Amino acid sequence: MLSRRDFIKRCRDISVAVFGAEIFAADIAEGFMKIAASKRPQIAFVQGQSCTGCTVSMTYGNETDFIDFVTRLVRVQVHPNLSFSQGHGYMQLLDSVTSAGGHVLVLEGSIPARMKKACLLGEEPLYNALKKHLEKASAVVACGTCACSGGIPASGRNETGSIDIAQYMRQVGINKPLIKIPGCPIQPDRLMGTVAYIVATGRLPEMKNNIPVKYFGDLIHNNCHRFQYFSQDIYLKDFNTDKHSCLLKKGCRGTITKSDCPTRRWNGGVNVCVESNTPCVGCVNEKWPFKENIYYESRNIEDLPWNDFKKNVLGRGGK
Amino acid sequence: MSTLLSVDPVSRIEGHMSVETAVEGGRVSKVRIAGNMYRGMERLLFNRHPVDSARIAQRICGVCHEVHGISSVMALEQIFKVTPPANGQVLRDMILGLHIVTDHLLHFYNLCSPDYIDYAAAAGYSGRDANLKNISDWISSSGTMFVINKTPGDYIRDKEVARRFALHYFEALKIRAEAASGLALIGGKVPFIHALLPGGITTEITTDTLMKYYHVLTKTADFVNNSFIPDVMVLAERYPEYFRIGEAYNTFYAHTSLKSKKGWLFNSGVIVDGQKQPFDYKKVKELLNSSFYNPDGSPNESAKGAYSWIKAPRYNGFPLETGPLARMAVNNDQGFRQFLARFGQSSIRSSVMGRLLARAYESRLLCNYLFERSEEFVIGKSTINHVDLQANVTGEGIGFSLAARGALVHHIKAYNGKVTDYRMIVPSTWNFGPTAGGKHGVAEKSILGTPVRFGGESGSIEVGRVIRSYDPCTACSVH
Ligand code: SF4
Ligand code: SF4
Numbered sequence: 001m002l003s004r005r006d007f008i009k010r011c012r013d014i015s016v017a018v019f020g021a022e023i024f025a026a027d028i029a030e031g032f033m034k035i036a037a038s039k040r041p042q043i044a045f046v047q048g049q050s051c052t053g054c055t056v057s058m059t060y061g062n063e064t065d066f067i068d069f070v071t072r073l074v075r076v077q078v079h080p081n082l083s084f085s086q087g088h089g090y091m092q093l094l095d096s097v098t099s100a101g102g103h104v105l106v107l108e109g110s111i112p113a114r115m116k117k118a119c120l121l122g123e124e125p126l127y128n129a130l131k132k133h134l135e136k137a138s139a140v141v142a143c144g145t146c147a148c149s150g151g152i153p154a155s156g157r158n159e160t161g162s163i164d165i166a167q168y169m170r171q172v173g174i175n176k177p178l179i180k181i182p183g184c185p186i187q188p189d190r191l192m193g194t195v196a197y198i199v200a201t202g203r204l205p206e207m208k209n210n211i212p213v214k215y216f217g218d219l220i221h222n223n224c225h226r227f228q229y230f231s232q233d234i235y236l237k238d239f240n241t242d243k244h245s246c247l248l249k250k251g252c253r254g255t256i257t258k259s260d261c262p263t264r265r266w267n268g269g270v271n272v273c274v275e276s277n278t279p280c281v282g283c284v285n286e287k288w289p290f291k292e293n294i295y296y297e298s299r300n301i302e303d304l305p306w307n308d309f310k311k312n313v314l315g316r317g318g319k
Numbered sequence: 320m321s322t323l324l325s326v327d328p329v330s331r332i333e334g335h336m337s338v339e340t341a342v343e344g345g346r347v348s349k350v351r352i353a354g355n356m357y358r359g360m361e362r363l364l365f366n367r368h369p370v371d372s373a374r375i376a377q378r379i380c381g382v383c384h385e386v387h388g389i390s391s392v393m394a395l396e397q398i399f400k401v402t403p404p405a406n407g408q409v410l411r412d413m414i415l416g417l418h419i420v421t422d423h424l425l426h427f428y429n430l431c432s433p434d435y436i437d438y439a440a441a442a443g444y445s446g447r448d449a450n451l452k453n454i455s456d457w458i459s460s461s462g463t464m465f466v467i468n469k470t471p472g473d474y475i476r477d478k479e480v481a482r483r484f485a486l487h488y489f490e491a492l493k494i495r496a497e498a499a500s501g502l503a504l505i506g507g508k509v510p511f512i513h514a515l516l517p518g519g520i521t522t523e524i525t526t527d528t529l530m531k532y533y534h535v536l537t538k539t540a541d542f543v544n545n546s547f548i549p550d551v552m553v554l555a556e557r558y559p560e561y562f563r564i565g566e567a568y569n570t571f572y573a574h575t576s577l578k579s580k581k582g583w584l585f586n587s588g589v590i591v592d593g594q595k596q597p598f599d600y601k602k603v604k605e606l607l608n609s610s611f612y613n614p615d616g617s618p619n620e621s622a623k624g625a626y627s628w629i630k631a632p633r634y635n636g637f638p639l640e641t642g643p644l645a646r647m648a649v650n651n652d653q654g655f656r657q658f659l660a661r662f663g664q665s666s667i668r669s670s671v672m673g674r675l676l677a678r679a680y681e682s683r684l685l686c687n688y689l690f691e692r693s694e695e696f697v698i699g700k701s702t703i704n705h706v707d708l709q710a711n712v713t714g715e716g717i718g719f720s721l722a723a724r725g726a727l728v729h730h731i732k733a734y735n736g737k738v739t740d741y742r743m744i745v746p747s748t749w750n751f752g753p754t755a756g757g758k759h760g761v762a763e764k765s766i767l768g769t770p771v772r773f774g775g776e777s778g779s780i781e782v783g784r785v786i787r788s789y790d791p792c793t794a795c796s797v798h
Contacts (some may be wrong), residue, residue: 047335051381056510084330084465084466085470086470088777115357117621121328123327266508267496277523296708
């Protein structure tokens with residue numbers, strides 16, 4: 001962990017890295033310094049139909065360090081994978097935080113609305129139990145594609161009637177500021193950075209459809225290192241012999257998926273899917289995991305079936 | 320007179336699990352373990368293109384995030400009739416091995432150690448170590464509640480030990496993040512590498528990639544040798560009774576995995592009644608009597624007699640324990656036996672402490688293996704063989720592999736480019752399956768008879784320790 005001076009410097013770095021503008025730096029550093037430890041915002045973390053991948057991704061960090069986040073910025077009050085308490089004692093802590101209110105509720109995973117026993121929180125179905133933990137929250141963060149748009153549990157036949165948090169809040173009649181951080185899993189900066197921003201400035205970030213523009217403003221395609229290949233119609237055919245060309249004809253979803261993956265990158269900035277020579281599968285896309293095949297071997301790009309792709313890209317770049 | 324005690328939910332594990340026990344005469348006399356979350360991972364793959372399972376089945380679990388992708392791809396390769404080039408296999412092993420070590424670290428420090436260490440005892444430090452000072456201040460004054468432990472128990476309250484563990488609690492998180500970057504170099508990103516496709520690994524691997532991987536591997540290995548192993552030994556010395564607590568059937572199960580020039584690192588086999596026999600997949604059956612399913616496998620939340628979403632796998636009728644301890648038992652690993660002998664244990668038996676020690680010992684084994692295995696990568700040679708990703712394949716494939724938590728199977732049937740049947744048999748299903756066919760599941764069996772000295776409204780810490788010694792992964796177990 002860091003000294004106080006390092007910490008202020010780190011705040012600057014975070015704000016530059018996370019928000020791309022130094023102007024936030026002062027706000028953020030000042031915001032953090034103003035907040036006494038005991039007044040840091042309280043996070044209550046709840047898991048629905050999830051795989052815990054989003055939590056694990058958060059602990060890996062990127063620009064934003066998980067340990068700083070937990071020890072310096074927020075108070076993670078309840079987290080199913082971290083909490084030292086178990087059973088009833090654990091549920092008591094959750095109840096005490098959410099009944100006092102003012103907490104930020106982070107939900108990882110989706111909620112089964114039809115087959116309610118398909119996810120329990122303590123002894124109750126999550127569907128019934130979640131409402132009271134949301135009622136007094138100051139904000140709700142949907143962590144990962146499952147929570148944002150149903151994701152994998154809601155795909156296929158969706159036998160459990162899995163829904164996302166916005167649908168849930170509509171069904172139970174709760175209206176709260178909602179911030180969606182899609183991704184399967186979330187990219188850690190996007191979750192921790194957004195929370196840090198809110199903490200530091202007391203404002204919600206600029207959002208479109210509840211999704212922060214800063215992270216999800218532009219198509220992956222538009223910032224992709226392989227865009228030159230795309231614009232010259234050079235497409236990858238064989239993963240073995242070609243390590244550079246555009247992956248569109250293999251089914252790359254960079255053309256229909258908005259996120260800053262190409263510039264933000266992953267795991268300490270060491271790599272990102274397309275750079276490892278594999279198509280973007282569109283895991284931040286609200287349609288993830290898609291009805292269509294994930295991979296393609298198309299001869300003509302017109303054969304690729306996504307409508308938004310036809311609208312956004314076809315006829316403007318390559319053929 | 321028996322008292323009912325439940326741990327609901329079990330925290331510090333992956334997923335949604337609860338345990339109900341009845342305690343009589345200071346010991347657990349009845350037990351039921353339930354998995355409480357279902358997504359239908361196998362059924363939602365139905366009718367999709369088989370290759371999609373490389374991405375979707377991968378997301379069965381985000382903790383053991385690379386193992387399912389690999390097992391699924393191994394099954395796909397049988398359907399596509401392709402094998403990866405030698406380099407592709409090396410890369411996969413490099414991913415699998417390092418990933419499993421990081422999984423073990425997460426388990427020991429972040430999930431399991433609070434069962435034994437009273438971290439509150441680390442507070443009040445006023446010495447020179449700035450790191451420790453920060454942690455100690457944070458514990459005492461930040462008002463962070465996740466570190467509050469409301470479960471009474473016989474924790475280690477020695478300040479020195481608590482502080483050492485507190486430092487390592489955070490260091491383990493850092494090491495894991497670094498190791499993750501090593502995996503991402505090869506796979507694109509983690510959790511869930513996307514460079515993994517049937518046929519091999521898509522990434523272009525340079526000397527630079529290998530050097531960076533080697534660097535994080537070295538750091539991880541140092542942490543395993545200098546912290547992890549000594550820390551587990553602290554627990555083994557302090558809690559010798561846990562060599563007798565948490566004993567299941569002493570049946571064990573493992574697959575051959577992780578090859579190098581020296582041969583397989585782990586052997587395959589099943590131990591029942593003290594006899595080792597070759598593993599025969601045909602003898603595996605999943606019983607549904609106590610689980611929320613109809614006989615055809617479709618989910619049914621009001622199925623009669625059901626109490627868990629986890630199915631009950633049986634091998635010739637026997638529940639099998641799987642995991643690092645099972646791998647040691649099936650291998651009859653001499654190094655591990657010597658390690659056990661230090662604590663007066665003459666044989667490899669199912670127990671809480673046995674499982675904890677096996678995990679640490681295996682981590683060292685894996686690091687040593689990875690140093691050798693990564694040398695087998697030949698720069699400039701192919702890492703992937705071509706596969707038509709949209710081929711209308713028909714066939715069947717079974718990927719026998721391993722996860723941190725034990726032996727893993729993905730079984731795919733495809734017809735004309737569509738999945739017709741997807742079956743996963745996952746380590747935590749073996750360990751946490753319910754009572755069926757007249758037999759308790761493995762973890763259930765090991766909880767029976769557990770001495771309960773500290774029962775309370777949060778359930779007993781002793782039961783918590785037994786459960787967590789398996790490193791349960793509920794999302795996997797149910798899927
Ligand atoms: S969004 Fe993806 S990574 Fe996150 S919980 Fe859902 S399946 Fe797991
Ligand atoms: S289609 Fe994919 S690989 Fe090609 S330029 Fe766009 S994002 Fe990059």
